[in-house]
Amino acid sequence: MHDTVKALKGLQAIDRDLYAVQRELKRLPAELQAREGSLRAQQGEIDSRRAVLHELQKRIREIEDHTTLQRQRQRKVEAEAMKSRGDVAMIAAFQHQAQSLKREIAEEEDEGILLVGQAEEQEEVVVALEERLTGEKTTFAELHKNITVELKDAKVREAALLERRQGCCATDVDAASLRLYERLLEAREGDALAELDGRVCQSCFMELRPNQLVLLAQGRDLVQCPNCDRIVVPRS
Numbered sequence: 576m577h578d579t580v581k582a583l584k585g586l587q588a589i590d591r592d593l594y595a596v597q598r599e600l601k602r603l604p605a606e607l608q609a610r611e612g613s614l615r616a617q618q619g620e621i622d623s624r625r626a627v628l629h630e631l632q633k634r635i636r637e638i639e640d641h642t643t644l645q646r647q648r649q650r651k652v653e654a655e656a657m658k659s660r661g662d663v664a665m666i667a668a669f670q671h672q673a674q675s676l677k678r679e680i681a682e683e684e685d686e687g688i689l690l691v692g693q694a695e696e697q698e699e700v701v702v703a704l705e706e707r708l709t710g711e712k713t714t715f716a717e718l719h720k721n722i723t724v725e726l727k728d729a730k731v732r733e734a735a736l737l738e739r740r741q742g743c744c745a746t747d748v749d750a751a752s753l754r755l756y757e758r759l760l761e762a763r764e765g766d767a768l769a770e771l772d773g774r775v776c777q778s779c780f781m782e783l784r785p786n787q788l789v790l791l792a793q794g795r796d797l798v799q800c801p802n803c804d805r806i807v808v809p810r811s
C-alpha cells in the first residue's frame with residue numbers, strides 16, 4: 576500500500592490544481608454572463624423608458640397641432656361675431672362658441688405643460704441611465720479582455736496538468752483503489768485524500784476508529800475516514 580499511497584498523493588497534487596483550474600474555467604464565463612445579463616437589463620430599462628418618452632412626445636405634438644387648429648377656429652368665430660353687427664343673438668352665439676373654444680384650448684395647454692414636464696423628467700433619467708450604461712460597457716469591455724486572457728491561460732494550464740496526470744502515477748495504483756480515489760475526488764470536489772495528524776483526519780477533524788488505526792499500521796488496505804470518507808494518508 577505504501578506505493579499506492581505515494582502514487583495517490585502524486586495524483587492528488589495534480590488533481591487539486593486541475594480542479595482549481597477547472598473551477599476557474601467555469602467561474603470566468605459565468606461571471607461574464609452575469610455582467611452581460613446586467614447590461615441587457617439596463618438596456619431594457621432604457622428602451623422601455625424611451626418608448627414612454629416617445630409616447631409622451633407624440634401626445635404633446637398632437638396637443639400642439641390641435642390647439643393651433645382650435646385657435647384658428649376661435650379667431651374665425653371671433654371674426655364672424657364682428658361681421659354680425661347688430662344681430663345680438665348671433666353675436667352672443669359666436670361669443671359663446673369662442674368662449675368654449677378658449678376654455679378647451681386652456682385645458683389642453685394645461686395638459687400639454689404637464690406632459691412636457693413629465694417628458695423632461697423622463698429624458699433626464701434616460702440620459703443618466705445611458706451615461707451609466709456607457710461607463711459599464713467600457714468596464715465590461717476591459718473585463719472581457721482580461722477574462723479572455725485568463726481563460727486562455729487557464730486552458731493552457733489545464734492541458735499541461737492533464738498531460739502530467741497521464742504520465743503520472745496511475746500505473747502504480749490498482750484498478751479498485753484508482754476507482755475509489757476518482758469517485759472520492761469527484762464527490763469531494765478535488766480532495767480525495769485527507770492527511771492524518773495522530774488519529775485525527777485533517778479534512779474533517781474526526782478521529783479514526785481503533786480498528787482503522789490497526790489497519791493503517793498493517794499497511795495492506797487503504798483506510799477511509801469514518802466521517803468524510805476520504806482516503807487517509809500520513810502527513811507528508
Ligand SMILES: [Zn+2]
Nearest residue numbers: 776779800803
Ligand atoms: Zn475526515
